[in-house]
Amino acid sequence: MTRIALGLMWLLHFLPLSWQAWLGIRFGRLLFALARERRHVTLTNLRLCLPQLGETERLALARRHFEVFGRSFLERGLLWWASPHRLRRLVHIEGLGHLEAVKGRPVILLVPHFVGLDIGGTRIMLELDIVSIYANQKNLLFNAALLKGRSRFGGSTLLSRQEGTRKAIKAMRAGKPFYYLPDMDYGERDTIFVPFFGVSAATITGLSRLARLCGASVLPVITRMLPGGAGYRVSIGAPWQGFPGPSIEEDTRRMNAYIEAEVMAMPEQYFWLHKRFKTRPAGETSLY
Secondary structure: OHHHHHHHHHHHOOOOHHHHHHHHHHHHHHHHHHOHHHHHHHHHHHHHHOOOOOHHHHHHHHHHHHHHHHHHHHOHHHHHHOOHHHHHHHEEEEOHHHHHHOOOOOEEEEOOOEOOHHHHHHHHHOOOOOEEEEOOOOOHHHHHHHHHHHOOOOOOEEEEHHHOOHHHHHHHHOOOOEEEOOOOOOOOOOEEEEEEOOEEEEEEOHHHHHHHHHOOEEEEEEEEEOOOOOOEEEEEOOOOOOOOOOOHHHHHHHHHHHHHHHHHHOHHHEOOOOOOOOOOOOOOOOOO
16 A cells, blocks of 8 residues: 555656645545544644634634645755755745855754644755654554655754754764754653743753754744645745853744744644643643
C-alpha cells in the first residue's frame, strides 16, 4: 500500500500546483470524514485554544485545516521529486537578509508547526545548508522516502530525534542554522508547563537553553500555503532582541506567545491534529 501511495505522489507531482491543490483539498475532506480520532483531537484543540468560536465556526475551521493538511501531504511530492527551478518558482522566500545580518554566529530558526514547514525547510536548503532534527516514522518505507526527500539538496545535516541535540549543536557552531521545531508535546523530559492559548502545555525549553549555550540568534520562520496554485511563501523574520531573557521560563512563555499570534494570522494552517496537551500536570486527567 505504501509503495502505491508513493507512486501516486510521484505521478501527482507532475501536475500543475492548482490541480494538486484541488485534489489535496478533496483528500483532506475524505480524511476529515474517515479519521475519527484525529478529527476528535482537532476539535478538542480548537475548543481549548479558541473558546470564542461557536460550534459551527469550530467545525468549519477544522474542515479547513484538514483540507490544507490534505494539500500539504500530496504536495510533499514536489519536495521529493520536483526540480530546483520549479521549487524556486513555486516557493517564494523573503528575509534572507536577516540571516546575512547574523552570519558568523550560531543561528536557531524557530519554526512553528504550520502545514508548510517541510516546504519551507526544503526551500531554505536551496539557498544554504542547515541542520534539522526529524522524528522517525513508524512506516519504514515512508520514513526512508521522507529522509531521502529532505536530503536532496546541498550538504544539510538531518538527525533523528534519537540522536539528541549534541550533533545539532556541533553543526550549528560550524555555521549551519538549526531549523528547530519546538512546539509539540514531546513528553515530560526537558519541559515546563507554560500557557499556550491559556491552556497549561508541556513545552520544551530547548530554544532558551540552546540560545544560552551557544550564544545563538533566534530568527522565526513561517511558511504560508497560498490559495490554489499560487504556491508558498517562506518568511524569515528579524533576530529576536533581548533573547534569551531573564529566565528560561520567560523565554518559553515568549515563544508560545509568539506562536499564538502567528496561529491567529492563519489558524487553519496550524497543526491542530497533534495532541498538543497530551502531557498533563500531576493529578490532571487527559483532555482527549
